Amino acid sequence: MHTSRFNTKIAAPCRNFILGLILLLPFFSSAQEKKEVEILQAGALVQSPHIANAQRLLNDVIIKHQDVLMYCDSAYTYEGSNRVDAFGHVHINQGDTLHLYAQKVFYDGDRSFAQAIHDVELHNKDIILYTDTLDYDMENDIGYYDCFGKIVDSTNTLTSKVGKYYMNDKIAHFTDSVIGFSDKYTIDSDNIKYNTESEIIYFEGPTTIRDSANTLYAEDGWYNTITGEADLKESPEVYNETQLLKAKQIIYNKENGDGFAYGNVLLEDYENRTIVRGNSVQYNELTELATVTDSAMFISYNETDSLFLHADTLRTMPDTVEGENIVKAYYGVRFYRSDVQGICDSLIYFTKDSLVQLFRNPVLWSEMQQLSAERIEMIQHTNAPDQILMYKNSFIIAEQDSGMFDQIKGKDMVGYVINGELNNINVDGNGQTLYYAREDKEIIGMNRAESSNISIRFKDGQIHKIAFMKQPTGELKPLLDLTENDRKLSDFKWQIDLRPVSKDDIFREPKTQTPEITEAAEK
Incomplete structure (x- = not known):
């Protein structure tokens, strides 16, 4: 009796547990059940004699599996699996928005995977992918190829040997022999990603983009195929037949012409033979305006010599004369050429006329002479002596020996330079001279004279002859x-x-001066 009661208590819970399992079995079975391939339409169904567990469907075949509809001329289905091999005018429609066309498709519903072969087209809204063989991950909506393919939308066409199209992310990734084009640009690269929604191209590795105005090159960055905006990094360049721009980073907008360049910037103008350098450049290719700061340098070059000029800020712009540019240098200008050097607060350079205007305490050095005035102009002539025009408080100094200086002073002066040497000077107004007289190359005394107008000729850097246009006053004093x-x-x-x-x-820091280009210079 004791044993029987004991067994009864144990048996009741067991029966309840087993009953519970039996009741739950339909739910487990329903959860684990997979939807099978459904044959919605076929002209004929034939058991395949050559392939085990296979049946062949013929004529206007329509097959459904989950959210996938497949249309084809003929197909094989396989018992015990969700595989379908479809042939002839295959069309797969998934989720109403995606359509896959091919001559042959191997579909594996258990893996949500399809391989499309021959005349493949993948349509996703207004995007079409063309290729010969496409592997399509239907669960993650990723299509990929490695036998050349092409993606086309309303604006752009992009081709490559290898590609992946991430439909959910709206990204197409192209590698190996990438070429893209539209009516606005062409692109050559080996590695780009294309956002099909924003129509922006992101690239890594050597990439060349050509638009109607320029060629862009970089090894990292992005390009907006709609607006022409670009952010170029890693060895970027923007160039055309007349100009070249290089920097560490270039931000460019073709639509409004604006550009920004940073880090070791070089802007070269081939027509005017000029180079502008600096670490920060703002420019506009439509207006041809450029502003350079941070280690700004201007270079004017020719076959024989080059001018190197530094200022806090450089601006280049077109002049009213066709084909001529103007360069304006502000604040602490210093320049060097083998035959002439100088400093001033601000400067204007007209490239076509080779005219340089110096403002605010300008000083020039040429060979032995130091020239200064309130304003100085230098003009280079091709078939005539170069000119130096000095306005107001003009002064020329040349050191002949330690503590001995030849000096010329006047209101305005015009100097002529031949083969890089000052040849003669004409003084107009309040002329004064102080120079050391020589006899057999020995200094014997000092001449001092005054005349309103004076003409002076130089030889070997020394005053050789003086002609006084009006009666001079002066004297010769012995050295002692x-x-x-x-x-x-x-x-x-x-x-x-x-x-x-x-x-x-x-680039040596000059003495502090008050920076400003005069009103006359701006005119």
Whole structure:
């Protein structure tokens, strides 16, 4: 009796547990059940004698599996699996928006995978992918090929040897022999990603983009195929037949012409033979305006010599004269050329006329001479002597020996330079001269003379002949009779320590000056 009661207590829970399992079995069975391939339509169904567990469907076949509809001329289905091999005018429709066309498709519903072969087209809204063989992951909506393919939308066409199309992310990834084009641009690369929604191309590796105005090159960055905007990194360049722009990064907008370049920037103008360098450049290709800051340098080159100029800020712009550019340099200008060097606060350079205007305490050095005035102009002529025009408080100094300086002073002066040497000077107004007289190359005294207009000729850097246009006043004093005041004209200022001695020396910090281009210069 004791044993029977014991067994009864144990048996009841077991029966309840088993009954519970039996009741739950239909739910487990329903959860694990997979939807099978359904044959919605076929003209004929034939058991295949050559392939085990296979049946062949013929004529206007329609097959459904989950959200996939398949249309084809003929197909094989396989007992115990959700595989379908479809042939002839195959069309797969998934989720109403995606359509896959091919001559042959191997479909595996258990893996949600299809391989399409021959005349393949994958349509996703307004995007079409063309290729010969496409593997399509239907669960993740990814199509990929490695035998050349092409994606076309309303604007762009992109081709490559290898590609992946991520439909959910709206990204197409092209590698190996990538070519893209529209009516606005062409692109050559080996690795790009294309956002089919924004129509922006992202690239890695050497990439060349050509639009109607320029060629763009970079090894990293992006390009907007609609607006022409670009952010170029890794060895970027923008160039055309007349100009080249290089930097560490270039941001470019073809639509409005704006561009920004940063880091070791080089902007070269082939027609005007000029180069602008700096670490920060803003420019507009439509207006041809450019502003350069941070280590800004301007270079004007020719077959024989080059001018190197530095300022805090450089601006280049077109002049009213066709084919001519203007370069404006602001604040702390220093420049070097083998035959002439100079400093000033601000400067304007007209490229076609080879005219340079210097403002605010300009000083020039040519061979032995130091030239200064309130404003100076330099003009280079092809078949005539170069000119130096000096306006107001003009002063020329040349050191002949230690502490001995030839000096010319006047209101305005015009100097002529031949083969890089000052040949002669004409003084107009308030002319004064102070120079050391020589006999057999020995200094014997000092001549001092005044005349409103003076013409002076130089030889080997020294005053050789002086012609006074009006009766001069003056005297010759022996060296032993000279006082310290006798040795200098008023406003004498020898500034040799400021002279740039090389193209690298133009970056030496000058003395502080008040920066400003005069109103006359702006006109």
